[in-house]
Amino acid sequence: MNxxxxxxxxNHPVPVVNDVLLHSIYDPQREAENFVNSNQHQFDNKRKFLILGLGFGYHIAQIERVLGQKKKPYRIYVVEPVKRVAKDFIAQKPVTFTENxxxxxxxxxxxxxxxxxxxxFLLDSPGIIAHPASFNLHKDFFTRFLRYETGTDAASMLQSIKNESVKQYLNDNCRKSWGEMVHDINLSPQFQNAEDYLVLALSSLTNDGNTEQQGEL
Structure with missing residues (x-):
């Protein structure tokens, strides 16, 4: 990796991975503002977000600014595959985040x-936002992350899940395939529990779903 x-x-630091600029070489903060403005609709109803790509965090700082203005609790998880990027972000501190x-x-x-x-966190059905440069650079990683399954059926997933409510949910459905679980949920007139939301959210991001590179996936 270069x-x-x-x-x-x-005068803002910009990481470059394999000759790809993760932020604008002219004005990364302005670029981040424009990116967040283009996703403004997502912040009206959601208070929790999964961000795909850290870079040097300019886009995340802007998302925090928007969410903070709404005066309501919020939570953000960021997934970054390159540890060097995360390490240098912490060392450089081009922007700062809250404890959220x-x-x-x-x-x-x-x-x-x-x-x-x-x-x-995923059980609460967070909004999902992809940082374009990071997502395009690591498309294979993020695609595998979003489509990840420990196996094709509920029983095989039990081995790697620690959350007790999720384990019980999968145990109750251990004889079903992932597709059968989704089918049964869709037939139900309403969601029975938070785990139903998680199954459909993850399913929508598999091969059967529609994945976009920007905005909400």
Whole structure:
């Protein structure tokens, strides 16, 4: 991996991975403002967001600014596959986050899905926003992250899930395939519990769903 940090025209650090600028080399903060403005509709109803791509966090700082103006509690999880980027972000501190932001980094997708806090977060049906430069650069990683399954049926998933409510839900459906679980939920006149939301949310991001590179996936 080729990696360096350049300085923008506005004197902000910009990480460059494999010759790809993760932010504007002219004005990364203005770029972040425009990006958030283009996704403004997502912040009207959601208070929790999963952000795909950290970069140096300019877009996340702007998302925090918008959510903070609404004077309501919010929570953000950020997934960044390149540990070097996350390490340098922490060292450089081009922007700062509140305690409402959690950064998860690494390339082992299985480890993400054994993180109980992340599973709990996903149960609340967060909005999903992809940072365009990061998503395009690591499209394979993020696609695998969104489509990740420990197996094709509920029984195989039990081995890597720690959340007790999710484990019980999967145990109750252990004889069903993932597709059968989704089918049964869709036949129900209403969602029975939060786990139904999680199953449909993850299912919508698999091969059967529609994935966009920008905005809500």
């Amino acid at each position: 990696y360096e940090i350049r300085t923008s025209k506005t 932001v959690t950064i998860l980094t690494g390339e082992n997708i299985h480890e993400f899905y054994t993180n109980e806090n992340l599973i709990d």
